[in-house]
Amino acid sequence: NSNELVVLCRSVSFLSDRRCWLPSQAVVRAMSSSGGAPSPYTTLAISHPAESITHVELHRPEKRNAMNRAFWSEMVDCFNEIAGDPECRVVVVSGAGKIFTAGIDLMDMASDILQPEGDDTARISWNLRQIITKYQETFSVIEKCPKPVVVAVHGACVGGGVDLITACDIRLCTQDAWFQVKEVDIGLAADVGTLQRLPKVIGSRSLVNELALTARKMYADEAKSSGLVSRVFADKEAMMAGALEMAGEIAGRSPVAVQGTKINLVYSRDHSVAEGLNYMATWNMSMLQTQDVMKSAQAAMEKKSPKTIAFSKL
Amino acid sequence: NSNELVVLCRSVSFLSDRRCWLPSQAVVRAMSSSGGAPSPYTTLAISHPAESITHVELHRPEKRNAMNRAFWSEMVDCFNEIAGDPECRVVVVSGAGKIFTAGIDLMDMASDILQPEGDDTARISWNLRQIITKYQETFSVIEKCPKPVVVAVHGACVGGGVDLITACDIRLCTQDAWFQVKEVDIGLAADVGTLQRLPKVIGSRSLVNELALTARKMYADEAKSSGLVSRVFADKEAMMAGALEMAGEIAGRSPVAVQGTKINLVYSRDHSVAEGLNYMATWNMSMLQTQDVMKSAQAAMEKKSPKTIAFSKL
Amino acid sequence: NSNELVVLCRSVSFLSDRRCWLPSQAVVRAMSSSGGAPSPYTTLAISHPAESITHVELHRPEKRNAMNRAFWSEMVDCFNEIAGDPECRVVVVSGAGKIFTAGIDLMDMASDILQPEGDDTARISWNLRQIITKYQETFSVIEKCPKPVVVAVHGACVGGGVDLITACDIRLCTQDAWFQVKEVDIGLAADVGTLQRLPKVIGSRSLVNELALTARKMYADEAKSSGLVSRVFADKEAMMAGALEMAGEIAGRSPVAVQGTKINLVYSRDHSVAEGLNYMATWNMSMLQTQDVMKSAQAAMEKKSPKTIAFSKL
Amino acid sequence: NSNELVVLCRSVSFLSDRRCWLPSQAVVRAMSSSGGAPSPYTTLAISHPAESITHVELHRPEKRNAMNRAFWSEMVDCFNEIAGDPECRVVVVSGAGKIFTAGIDLMDMASDILQPEGDDTARISWNLRQIITKYQETFSVIEKCPKPVVVAVHGACVGGGVDLITACDIRLCTQDAWFQVKEVDIGLAADVGTLQRLPKVIGSRSLVNELALTARKMYADEAKSSGLVSRVFADKEAMMAGALEMAGEIAGRSPVAVQGTKINLVYSRDHSVAEGLNYMATWNMSMLQTQDVMKSAQAAMEKKSPKTIAFSKL
Amino acid sequence: NSNELVVLCRSVSFLSDRRCWLPSQAVVRAMSSSGGAPSPYTTLAISHPAESITHVELHRPEKRNAMNRAFWSEMVDCFNEIAGDPECRVVVVSGAGKIFTAGIDLMDMASDILQPEGDDTARISWNLRQIITKYQETFSVIEKCPKPVVVAVHGACVGGGVDLITACDIRLCTQDAWFQVKEVDIGLAADVGTLQRLPKVIGSRSLVNELALTARKMYADEAKSSGLVSRVFADKEAMMAGALEMAGEIAGRSPVAVQGTKINLVYSRDHSVAEGLNYMATWNMSMLQTQDVMKSAQAAMEKKSPKTIAFSKL
């Protein structure tokens, strides 16, 4: 059960000794199939593979996890709930089936995009702007959620998939993964996040432009060397094990520290260093008063891992 | 002729199957010599190697394409014309002769920089500021031009050359290329774009600072690993072929999509993610109403390449 | 003596011919032991290994250069003095003893952080904010100092060490170096610079987030490939020699050019390209009037190195 | 009925000839008592005094319209509904009973503010931040609603009341009205909008600071001369008539023009002029294609009032 | 002749003793009729009523100075020329005939606005955006021109007229003047400057919103009390005399001081105080080296007016 899994996770020192740890195939399979718990969503499967870890799986495998109408609103509900759930300290996102996602479900969404309501150009524009803004929110909720989000990509990650993963905090992929900013191929500039976030996620502007303007595929090796992902795994099983372990590392630390770190990292991206420092000082003037610092400092002096500490919920 | 060339380009699937396509040497030579058409410029040679593609060649090979007075104003005229030319959908920039460019032509420019007009420090400063601002515009026009600009560098790219290429969208180079932020060597802080754009073009701040403060040369391999260029080619011929093919990929897609993508990528660089998303939604509320989306979506469903579609001019 | 050293430095063309130059072991040892000159600081050793170069050594080797109360204020005094010292044109920072720094000296600092003054949450917060702001200034002075700062890291660079090095301009390290954003391990979000500067120093956002959220170690190779450091050396001796030579390259150029470059690079990081260009033009309208430009231009035309020129102090 | 009222409104030329128009007392009384329609809210009464005009009345007269828990969430629901209601083109906000509002209902809200949940300072802070953010949204919805909001104040407008009215677009008051930034009197800095919006709403910084730091009352005359309100009326009846007429002026014009104007006015407040112009051009590139321009231009040439035109819903 | 006029101007101490000075009717008439010099423009009359003062007169009196196609480009040419003319130190703008301006010439402009080119919504939008951007530049040139611009309004100032005057530096009007933000009446949000500049030009946000949303007229008294204009004159003759005298005050001072003041005032509007101070220090590090400071300081010590000093051209 999940308690045992946590114990297992904590007994392994993956990140400190740099060995490659692989959980049993059973656990990985469990994550991939997303257990038997009934999900409130039709496109997402939610599970809790270990204590304080929520697994969100894109779950329309028969449609290659294409993003249909339901998906765009379910993501918002899902991440709003996660943001408010004190049991959750970190999120893992992955895709069920053969690939991560084929991107937008053009068939299902056609009426919104191709035939927006209205009998006057201005009014059609007005409605389109509301639709785009709503769809942008679908991925911005990931960023607004204070819990770190690790995304694990296998196979294809196309169009809307790139919008999704650039809103996550940590990106992992399998050796067979590929990424494609597909939007120019269907006649539009990507409008739900890729053009805004991809340039702030990887360091090479030339590469960003090439990907967005030519819609060419980028494979795992280039994704790693360009910094889009920070790790590449041999296959999905290894990746899910790695994602779970990394999530365990995060979940085991003070949620005050971890979530404050995410919030300030996102803030810093969009502000000057001086602005970021000012906000940080104002943030920590209260957060440093947490008991977590005392507990953690004591553990550090006793050479204990922070993961041995029981932190209160946040 | 150019029509045949386009047909040729479109029959090759360079980007999708990742093979290395080489056009005939004739085409490449044609690009290098810039044909027989009389150019309105003394420092630039303009040609149209394929449909919708404009080739701008730095063309003072006997002076190693050094940037003289004429160059600084011809670039502005040239890119303003390109910006307004509905026949052009993408631009390739390269250098004629042995190297890309030796940078500023110090001999020709000396009077501007070393002996600015005025008999009072404030008035000399005033005039210098106008000169600098004018020179900055020489490269900012590349960025303001909504058509993507691919720059192909061989041999040396020195001083003003780095200012130029950082204002382009996609950077390619040959194996023998090298780059040098030369300005500190002549006693000044680079003031026409390098210090502003280079840090936003490559990911390593330490490297940017090292290059700008020591004026050391950076060679092709480091240019690739640092992300300054997104591709390195064996020689100029291969690079020009690659540049042409990449330009063809871009030219073959909806100009509404492509140019909207460039405009929003440039906007995003200078704004927060939230600001960028807001602008994007306002941009696309009209642009999504284009027939190009319908045409492209239909082609996508029929598994046809977007390059088979006839898009209206923009 | 130092004059001879400068002559030595200038006679070697390290950066232009890409050979690996190694100063005598004596010089390197001298740098490591920081000579016999009495320092006004208890945690820093200051020396002048060559003309115009100031060496700042973290110097509490018996405490692994842990940052105690004295350190936080001595850094401010030290860099304010350097900023105003016309004899200094470039700074090298390194650590004495076995490692660069173990980060904050938790024992010495505990009262500030764990038991801030005050009997009311708001008043404790008020005091904490002042402490954090003061500590932030400890590293911001490096950035505000107009002289370039090269930092050379060997062994461990933990917690506050990462805050320190991200405020420097150029980062070098040894093959055995490792870096750790340690703060989440002691229950807090890093609040003196890492969360603000690290994302603007390296290109991979996924990696930044992973390091800050999991506190895992990053070793030299990843530090190089991610762009955190721009060079890795075999050992400390080689690194100090390399740092000294790089510092010599910078010190040998016009201080007007070099310091103007640093100031505008820092400005550009926090502003849009258009803002940066405007500031740059306003900066250079006076700085271009320096005699250094004339001297440097003349040397360039005579094919002499800028390092042969005698520039006035700044 | 409301149709007749509209006809009445349109037959009166209040704004163009500067006379003071007074609707019948019946209409004004109807507005004050908010008719017989059952409201979905416990603290707000919603009515439709004329075509395209929604009247939102703070409606806890027995509690001097003090803002209790229900109020803070009902405002969000109410304005979200208004934002999406094509029948509404303009909103009038006023208060039922003797005064506009006494501000926050300290008794009802005490548990939130005085006893927030949590057993650790950081966790209490975390919860407080969520509460404050939620309360800020209560007034930000007014600003995000694209329909103009006219607020009519009589009697006292205290504390939260000032936060509310500064988020509205046009402010009117009676001769007996007074305003008080009350928060310092209860030991806190105003945190739901006054400190952010009041300085951008009136021109005298000295006055803003005085009001916020001393909590002194400001009466109608000073509110007018300082620009907080743009009109003062003799009594509530006259004010409601004036508000209704002004609302009629707005409702009678193209909703594409009116709502685009509000959105761009709010955008301009928070951006540089250059940023605002760029956004405006991108906005109007679609909005100018509306039939409303053609209809309005034709009416203008025929010397007809825009209020005679039938505009489509938005 | 103009020299005598200058002497006359300088012999009167209008601003220092606050009396109301009236030049002879001849001068005023001369300004109104704009002399016999042939103008290169069809919509503007240019004259030089006194040394260093350029008078730009909207000059289509038979069309109530309505802004036709020619006007929009002539303004750009005119102010670009003024910006580069060392003989001009200050500009006065006024309108010929019965009113200042009726705003846009709807008849002449209809094809641009009502029937923009293009057969696809996106392409029409693209063209409209270029038109709007071009028209915005018509007034932005006033702001970019470093010479102060005093605008003198009599009679009506409608629509585009408000866009124009908000881009000027100092606004004066006659007692019979009125102002109208007319755009909502023709179905569009004002897109060439009013919505961006008016809120930064007057202090009452409520008034700005009321004017822009209702298109009501504002008369001279309210224009003065709200701060839109800084002076009201009895009639056009008195106003032109006042404008000329004020222009003389400005023209008589150091152009380095005056134009640096304008540039920094515009910069400050769009930046934080800290940003503005930084820019100011960088600006004045050269400008303080002007001989004008020495000359002015000496005059000040000798109790002479700065207007007695002969400053070099700028």
Added chain:
Amino acid sequence: NSNELVVLCRSVSFLSDRRCWLPSQAVVRAMSSSGGAPSPYTTLAISHPAESITHVELHRPEKRNAMNRAFWSEMVDCFNEIAGDPECRVVVVSGAGKIFTAGIDLMDMASDILQPEGDDTARISWNLRQIITKYQETFSVIEKCPKPVVVAVHGACVGGGVDLITACDIRLCTQDAWFQVKEVDIGLAADVGTLQRLPKVIGSRSLVNELALTARKMYADEAKSSGLVSRVFADKEAMMAGALEMAGEIAGRSPVAVQGTKINLVYSRDHSVAEGLNYMATWNMSMLQTQDVMKSAQAAMEKKSPKTIAFSKL
């Protein structure tokens, strides 16, 4: 003694009932002569006219409080000390002798401004920039000091005086006061704050520009109607009494509330509303936990003045 004075202050209800309260002439005279306590400053006299109130008097009456070298550094020391003094909750600034201040002491400062060090234009510029930056700090310390600063102006307030008062929070003046932005008269653009702060302090942009470009005097009535000052008093005695009473109102309230209000008002000036709200929420998440809220809320319910509460020091 001062305790009695406080009692006196608190027994008068100046602000709530709008009567004009006049303290005895003895108190006012005491403030004007600044008592017998020896001051550490040569240009400032410091006194404590009532509990928690610090009075800073410009005190070189024989030189009309002209700002000499000593003044520029003493202000920094003085306000840094006040910022850290828990006994002080509010500051009153005024001028000794016949006028508030004649501005910069040109004789004393001439060497800095007219003959800056250096033998090269760039190096002179470099030194000037440091001087300007230092002088800017002289007034920025007022803004950075978290305690509110009330400034009381009588007679002339010229040049540097305007820089000073625009950095204060609340401005009062006598009927005979006048204000002059004098810098253009001595050949320079005002560079220590006026051009940055004045436009954000008063609402009429036209007036700001007129004052800065013509150096004309503005008298008390216009200062009041334009919003530069929020109150005008008959003479200095009445003004000092009013300033003291206003200071008493501020000093009597929670310092957590008051100083948090000032900090957030300054922050809001330089940020968008959304940024300001975010910062505010992060600020108050700790500050709302103060006991001052509980104490104040209880007093409010008991209908007691906040001035009856004993707040802890901050």
